[in-house]
Amino acid sequence: MILQTVWFILVTILFIGFFFLEGFDYGVGILLPFLGKKDEERRAIINTIGPVWDSNEVWMITAGGALFASFPQVYATLFSGFYLALVLMLVALILRGLGFEFRSKVEAQGWRSFWDWAIFLGSLLPALLWGVAVGNLMRGFAIEADMNYYGGLFPLLNPYSILGGLVFVALFTMHGTNYLKLKAPEEIAKRANKVGFNAWIAATVLTVVFIAWTFFATDILTKPGINGLVPATLAAVALLVTSWLAKSGKDRWAFITGSLTVAFATIMVFAGLYPRILISSLKPEWSLTIANASSSPYTLKIMTIVVCIFLPFVLAYVIWTFWIFRKRVSMKKETLVY
Secondary structure, three states: OHHHHHHHHHHHHHHHHHHHHHHHHHHHHHHHHHHOOOHHHHHHHHHHHOOOHHHHHHHHHHHHHHHHHHOHHHHHHHHHHOHHHHHHHHHHHHHHHHHHHHOOOOOOHHHHHHHHHHHHHHHHHHHHHHHHHHHHHHHOEOEOOOOOEOOOOHHHOOHHHHHHHHHHHHHHHHHHHHHHHHHOOHHHHHHHHHHHHHHHHHHHHHHHHHHHHHHHHOOOOOOOOOOOHHHHHHHHHHHHHHHHHHHOOOHHHHHHHHHHHHHHHHHHHHHHHOOEEEOEOOOHHHOEEOOOOOOOHHHHHHHHHHHHHHHHHHHHHHHHHHHHOOOOOOOOHHHOOO
Protein backbone atom coordinates (compact mmCIF):
# COMPACT_ATOMS: atom_id res chain seq x y z
CA MET A 1 0.00 0.00 0.00
CA ILE A 2 2.93 2.35 0.58
CA LEU A 3 4.03 2.48 -3.08
CA GLN A 4 0.40 2.72 -4.25
CA THR A 5 -0.09 5.70 -1.95
CA VAL A 6 3.17 7.27 -3.13
CA TRP A 7 2.02 7.01 -6.73
CA PHE A 8 -1.43 8.33 -5.88
CA ILE A 9 0.31 11.39 -4.42
CA LEU A 10 2.61 11.70 -7.46
CA VAL A 11 -0.35 11.59 -9.85
CA THR A 12 -2.02 14.25 -7.69
CA ILE A 13 1.09 16.44 -7.94
CA LEU A 14 1.19 16.05 -11.72
CA PHE A 15 -2.44 17.14 -12.01
CA ILE A 16 -1.78 20.09 -9.70
CA GLY A 17 1.06 21.13 -12.01
CA PHE A 18 -1.12 20.63 -15.07
CA PHE A 19 -4.11 22.60 -13.78
CA PHE A 20 -1.86 25.37 -12.46
CA LEU A 21 0.13 25.78 -15.68
CA GLU A 22 -2.51 24.97 -18.25
CA GLY A 23 -5.10 26.84 -16.17
CA PHE A 24 -3.72 30.30 -16.91
CA ASP A 25 -2.88 29.04 -20.41
CA TYR A 26 -6.54 28.21 -21.08
CA GLY A 27 -7.58 31.44 -19.37
CA VAL A 28 -5.46 33.55 -21.70
CA GLY A 29 -6.93 31.74 -24.72
CA ILE A 30 -10.47 32.32 -23.46
CA LEU A 31 -9.76 36.02 -22.96
CA LEU A 32 -7.95 36.53 -26.28
CA PRO A 33 -10.85 37.76 -28.49
CA PHE A 34 -12.17 40.08 -25.78
CA LEU A 35 -9.04 41.78 -24.42
CA GLY A 36 -7.28 42.24 -27.74
CA LYS A 37 -8.89 45.13 -29.61
CA LYS A 38 -6.33 45.22 -32.41
CA ASP A 39 -4.28 42.55 -34.12
CA GLU A 40 -1.07 43.74 -32.45
CA GLU A 41 -2.72 43.45 -29.05
CA ARG A 42 -3.94 39.92 -29.76
CA ARG A 43 -0.46 38.97 -30.92
CA ALA A 44 0.96 40.38 -27.69
CA ILE A 45 -1.57 38.38 -25.64
CA ILE A 46 -0.58 35.17 -27.41
CA ASN A 47 3.10 36.06 -26.92
CA THR A 48 2.58 35.96 -23.14
CA ILE A 49 2.05 32.18 -23.34
CA GLY A 50 3.90 31.56 -26.61
CA PRO A 51 7.10 30.20 -25.03
CA VAL A 52 5.30 27.92 -22.56
CA TRP A 53 1.91 26.76 -23.88
CA ASP A 54 3.22 23.57 -25.51
CA SER A 55 5.37 22.59 -22.51
CA ASN A 56 2.37 23.20 -20.25
CA GLU A 57 0.40 20.62 -22.22
CA VAL A 58 3.17 18.07 -21.64
CA TRP A 59 2.01 17.93 -18.02
CA MET A 60 -1.28 16.44 -19.20
CA ILE A 61 0.58 13.79 -21.20
CA THR A 62 2.87 13.09 -18.25
CA ALA A 63 -0.06 12.79 -15.84
CA GLY A 64 -1.82 10.42 -18.25
CA GLY A 65 1.36 8.39 -18.68
CA ALA A 66 1.89 8.16 -14.93
CA LEU A 67 -1.72 7.06 -14.48
CA PHE A 68 -1.28 4.39 -17.16
CA ALA A 69 1.92 3.06 -15.61
CA SER A 70 0.84 3.12 -11.96
CA PHE A 71 -2.89 2.40 -12.18
CA PRO A 72 -3.48 0.78 -15.59
CA GLN A 73 -7.03 -0.35 -14.86
CA VAL A 74 -8.01 3.20 -13.93
CA TYR A 75 -6.48 4.44 -17.17
CA ALA A 76 -8.37 1.80 -19.17
CA THR A 77 -11.72 2.51 -17.51
CA LEU A 78 -11.38 6.28 -17.59
CA PHE A 79 -10.10 6.69 -21.13
CA SER A 80 -12.53 4.16 -22.63
CA GLY A 81 -15.55 5.46 -20.72
CA PHE A 82 -14.72 9.11 -21.46
CA TYR A 83 -13.59 8.34 -25.00
CA LEU A 84 -15.88 10.72 -26.91
CA ALA A 85 -15.21 13.58 -24.48
CA LEU A 86 -11.46 13.00 -24.82
CA VAL A 87 -11.73 13.01 -28.61
CA LEU A 88 -13.57 16.35 -28.47
CA MET A 89 -10.87 17.68 -26.15
CA LEU A 90 -8.12 16.43 -28.44
CA VAL A 91 -9.72 18.06 -31.49
CA ALA A 92 -10.03 21.33 -29.56
CA LEU A 93 -6.39 21.20 -28.48
CA ILE A 94 -5.25 20.46 -32.04
CA LEU A 95 -7.31 23.40 -33.30
CA ARG A 96 -5.78 25.59 -30.59
CA GLY A 97 -2.23 24.56 -31.50
CA LEU A 98 -2.91 25.24 -35.16
CA GLY A 99 -4.21 28.68 -34.21
CA PHE A 100 -0.99 29.57 -32.44
CA GLU A 101 1.15 28.42 -35.35
CA PHE A 102 -0.88 29.61 -38.35
CA ARG A 103 -2.69 32.83 -37.37
CA SER A 104 0.20 35.10 -38.42
CA LYS A 105 1.17 33.18 -41.56
CA VAL A 106 -1.33 35.27 -43.54
CA GLU A 107 -1.98 38.97 -42.93
CA ALA A 108 -5.66 38.88 -43.94
CA GLN A 109 -7.92 40.05 -41.12
CA GLY A 110 -10.48 37.29 -41.70
CA TRP A 111 -7.80 34.61 -41.52
CA ARG A 112 -6.42 35.90 -38.23
CA SER A 113 -9.88 36.40 -36.74
CA PHE A 114 -10.79 32.79 -37.57
CA TRP A 115 -7.73 31.46 -35.77
CA ASP A 116 -8.27 33.77 -32.80
CA TRP A 117 -11.72 32.26 -32.27
CA ALA A 118 -10.22 28.81 -32.84
CA ILE A 119 -7.82 29.51 -29.96
CA PHE A 120 -10.76 30.69 -27.86
CA LEU A 121 -12.78 27.54 -28.56
CA GLY A 122 -9.69 25.35 -28.17
CA SER A 123 -9.18 26.82 -24.70
CA LEU A 124 -12.80 26.98 -23.55
CA LEU A 125 -13.81 23.44 -24.49
CA PRO A 126 -10.92 21.61 -22.75
CA ALA A 127 -11.41 23.70 -19.60
CA LEU A 128 -15.12 22.85 -19.59
CA LEU A 129 -14.54 19.15 -20.29
CA TRP A 130 -11.91 18.84 -17.58
CA GLY A 131 -14.39 20.27 -15.10
CA VAL A 132 -17.06 17.85 -16.31
CA ALA A 133 -14.62 14.95 -15.92
CA VAL A 134 -13.62 15.99 -12.40
CA GLY A 135 -17.27 16.42 -11.44
CA ASN A 136 -17.97 12.84 -12.49
CA LEU A 137 -14.92 11.60 -10.61
CA MET A 138 -16.20 13.27 -7.45
CA ARG A 139 -19.79 12.07 -7.69
CA GLY A 140 -19.06 8.72 -9.29
CA PHE A 141 -20.45 7.10 -12.42
CA ALA A 142 -21.85 3.73 -13.44
CA ILE A 143 -18.78 1.49 -13.24
CA GLU A 144 -19.85 -2.14 -13.33
CA ALA A 145 -18.41 -5.26 -11.69
CA ASP A 146 -15.89 -5.78 -14.51
CA MET A 147 -14.43 -2.31 -13.79
CA ASN A 148 -15.80 -0.84 -17.02
CA TYR A 149 -18.23 1.96 -17.84
CA TYR A 150 -20.66 1.45 -20.73
CA GLY A 151 -22.95 4.47 -20.45
CA GLY A 152 -21.50 6.71 -23.15
CA LEU A 153 -21.12 10.49 -23.06
CA PHE A 154 -24.59 11.83 -22.28
CA PRO A 155 -24.98 10.41 -18.72
CA LEU A 156 -21.70 12.14 -17.92
CA LEU A 157 -23.21 15.49 -18.91
CA ASN A 158 -25.33 15.73 -15.78
CA PRO A 159 -26.11 19.03 -14.00
CA TYR A 160 -23.53 18.47 -11.26
CA SER A 161 -20.67 17.77 -13.67
CA ILE A 162 -21.67 20.64 -15.97
CA LEU A 163 -21.53 22.96 -12.96
CA GLY A 164 -18.04 21.58 -12.30
CA GLY A 165 -17.14 22.47 -15.88
CA LEU A 166 -18.35 26.04 -15.40
CA VAL A 167 -16.33 26.31 -12.18
CA PHE A 168 -13.20 25.27 -14.08
CA VAL A 169 -13.87 27.81 -16.85
CA ALA A 170 -14.41 30.63 -14.34
CA LEU A 171 -11.35 29.74 -12.22
CA PHE A 172 -9.11 29.39 -15.26
CA THR A 173 -10.37 32.69 -16.69
CA MET A 174 -9.57 34.42 -13.40
CA HIS A 175 -6.19 32.67 -13.36
CA GLY A 176 -5.57 33.94 -16.91
CA THR A 177 -6.33 37.54 -15.97
CA ASN A 178 -3.88 37.36 -13.07
CA TYR A 179 -1.22 36.04 -15.44
CA LEU A 180 -1.87 38.73 -18.05
CA LYS A 181 -1.57 41.45 -15.43
CA LEU A 182 2.01 40.31 -14.93
CA LYS A 183 2.97 39.56 -18.51
CA ALA A 184 0.87 41.61 -20.95
CA PRO A 185 1.60 45.20 -22.06
CA GLU A 186 0.26 47.81 -19.63
CA GLU A 187 -2.89 48.70 -21.59
CA ILE A 188 -3.94 45.07 -21.90
CA ALA A 189 -3.02 44.45 -18.25
CA LYS A 190 -5.44 47.22 -17.21
CA ARG A 191 -8.25 45.58 -19.18
CA ALA A 192 -7.37 42.23 -17.64
CA ASN A 193 -7.64 43.82 -14.21
CA LYS A 194 -11.21 44.94 -14.92
CA VAL A 195 -12.23 41.60 -16.39
CA GLY A 196 -10.45 39.78 -13.56
CA PHE A 197 -12.86 41.09 -10.91
CA ASN A 198 -15.87 39.89 -12.90
CA ALA A 199 -14.19 36.52 -13.40
CA TRP A 200 -13.51 36.37 -9.66
CA ILE A 201 -17.18 37.04 -8.87
CA ALA A 202 -18.28 34.30 -11.29
CA ALA A 203 -15.68 31.87 -9.92
CA THR A 204 -16.68 32.61 -6.31
CA VAL A 205 -20.43 32.21 -6.86
CA LEU A 206 -20.06 29.05 -8.94
CA THR A 207 -17.54 27.56 -6.49
CA VAL A 208 -19.78 28.20 -3.47
CA VAL A 209 -22.73 26.52 -5.18
CA PHE A 210 -20.56 23.62 -6.34
CA ILE A 211 -19.03 23.04 -2.89
CA ALA A 212 -22.47 23.15 -1.26
CA TRP A 213 -23.78 20.64 -3.81
CA THR A 214 -20.68 18.50 -3.26
CA PHE A 215 -21.33 18.44 0.48
CA PHE A 216 -24.79 16.97 0.00
CA ALA A 217 -24.28 14.87 -3.16
CA THR A 218 -20.93 13.19 -2.41
CA ASP A 219 -18.74 12.12 0.50
CA ILE A 220 -15.69 14.01 -0.81
CA LEU A 221 -15.87 16.49 2.07
CA THR A 222 -17.36 14.27 4.76
CA LYS A 223 -16.01 10.72 4.56
CA PRO A 224 -14.19 9.44 7.67
CA GLY A 225 -10.42 9.76 7.76
CA ILE A 226 -8.81 11.65 4.90
CA ASN A 227 -11.26 13.90 3.04
CA GLY A 228 -11.28 17.13 1.08
CA LEU A 229 -12.71 19.49 3.70
CA VAL A 230 -9.42 21.11 4.79
CA PRO A 231 -8.06 21.75 1.26
CA ALA A 232 -11.52 22.99 0.21
CA THR A 233 -11.41 25.51 3.07
CA LEU A 234 -7.89 26.57 2.10
CA ALA A 235 -8.99 26.97 -1.53
CA ALA A 236 -11.88 29.20 -0.42
CA VAL A 237 -9.57 31.36 1.71
CA ALA A 238 -7.05 31.67 -1.15
CA LEU A 239 -9.87 32.65 -3.54
CA LEU A 240 -11.08 35.40 -1.20
CA VAL A 241 -7.56 36.71 -0.60
CA THR A 242 -6.94 36.81 -4.36
CA SER A 243 -9.62 39.47 -4.83
CA TRP A 244 -8.25 41.61 -1.99
CA LEU A 245 -4.71 41.41 -3.35
CA ALA A 246 -5.87 42.23 -6.90
CA LYS A 247 -7.76 45.30 -5.66
CA SER A 248 -4.67 46.37 -3.69
CA GLY A 249 -2.55 46.25 -6.85
CA LYS A 250 -0.43 43.37 -5.57
CA ASP A 251 -0.62 41.49 -8.85
CA ARG A 252 2.22 39.06 -8.22
CA TRP A 253 0.73 37.94 -4.91
CA ALA A 254 -2.72 37.75 -6.50
CA PHE A 255 -1.34 35.37 -9.09
CA ILE A 256 0.24 33.25 -6.34
CA THR A 257 -2.97 33.01 -4.30
CA GLY A 258 -4.97 32.34 -7.46
CA SER A 259 -2.56 29.52 -8.20
CA LEU A 260 -3.00 28.21 -4.65
CA THR A 261 -6.76 28.20 -5.22
CA VAL A 262 -6.31 25.87 -8.18
CA ALA A 263 -3.79 23.72 -6.26
CA PHE A 264 -5.93 23.35 -3.13
CA ALA A 265 -9.04 22.61 -5.22
CA THR A 266 -7.14 19.79 -6.94
CA ILE A 267 -5.94 18.45 -3.60
CA MET A 268 -9.55 18.56 -2.36
CA VAL A 269 -10.63 16.24 -5.16
CA PHE A 270 -7.85 13.68 -4.71
CA ALA A 271 -7.95 13.77 -0.91
CA GLY A 272 -11.71 13.19 -1.04
CA LEU A 273 -11.26 10.26 -3.41
CA TYR A 274 -8.44 8.46 -1.53
CA PRO A 275 -8.03 5.48 -1.40
CA ARG A 276 -10.50 5.30 -4.26
CA ILE A 277 -9.63 6.65 -7.69
CA LEU A 278 -12.84 5.99 -9.62
CA ILE A 279 -16.10 5.76 -7.67
CA SER A 280 -18.81 3.38 -8.85
CA SER A 281 -22.26 4.89 -8.42
CA LEU A 282 -23.77 1.39 -8.73
CA LYS A 283 -22.02 -0.37 -5.86
CA PRO A 284 -19.19 0.99 -3.66
CA GLU A 285 -17.34 -2.32 -3.87
CA TRP A 286 -17.08 -1.92 -7.65
CA SER A 287 -15.03 1.26 -7.25
CA LEU A 288 -11.42 1.29 -8.46
CA THR A 289 -8.97 1.87 -5.64
CA ILE A 290 -5.22 2.16 -5.26
CA ALA A 291 -5.26 -1.48 -4.13
CA ASN A 292 -7.30 -3.22 -6.84
CA ALA A 293 -6.23 -1.10 -9.84
CA SER A 294 -2.47 -0.64 -9.38
CA SER A 295 0.49 -2.12 -11.18
CA SER A 296 2.67 -4.75 -9.55
CA PRO A 297 4.92 -3.73 -6.64
CA TYR A 298 8.01 -4.34 -8.80
CA THR A 299 6.71 -1.99 -11.52
CA LEU A 300 5.92 0.72 -8.98
CA LYS A 301 9.37 0.30 -7.40
CA ILE A 302 11.21 0.73 -10.74
CA MET A 303 9.03 3.72 -11.64
CA THR A 304 9.70 5.36 -8.29
CA ILE A 305 13.45 5.11 -8.85
CA VAL A 306 13.11 6.62 -12.34
CA VAL A 307 10.98 9.49 -11.05
CA CYS A 308 13.43 10.28 -8.25
CA ILE A 309 16.21 10.58 -10.85
CA PHE A 310 14.46 12.58 -13.57
CA LEU A 311 11.77 14.66 -11.84
CA PRO A 312 14.26 17.22 -10.43
CA PHE A 313 15.55 17.87 -13.96
CA VAL A 314 12.01 18.40 -15.27
CA LEU A 315 11.15 20.81 -12.47
CA ALA A 316 14.44 22.66 -12.97
CA TYR A 317 13.67 23.04 -16.69
CA VAL A 318 10.18 24.42 -15.99
CA ILE A 319 11.53 26.92 -13.48
CA TRP A 320 14.34 27.93 -15.86
CA THR A 321 11.87 28.46 -18.72
CA PHE A 322 9.66 30.78 -16.71
CA TRP A 323 12.70 32.65 -15.40
CA ILE A 324 14.04 33.24 -18.91
CA PHE A 325 10.66 34.52 -20.15
CA ARG A 326 9.72 36.39 -16.97
CA LYS A 327 9.65 39.89 -18.46
CA ARG A 328 6.52 41.71 -19.60
CA VAL A 329 5.72 41.29 -23.30
CA SER A 330 6.37 44.27 -25.56
CA MET A 331 4.07 45.68 -28.25
CA LYS A 332 6.98 46.26 -30.59
CA LYS A 333 6.21 44.61 -33.91
CA GLU A 334 9.59 42.91 -34.25
CA THR A 335 9.00 41.05 -30.95
CA LEU A 336 5.53 39.75 -31.86
CA VAL A 337 6.20 36.16 -32.93
CA TYR A 338 2.62 34.83 -33.10
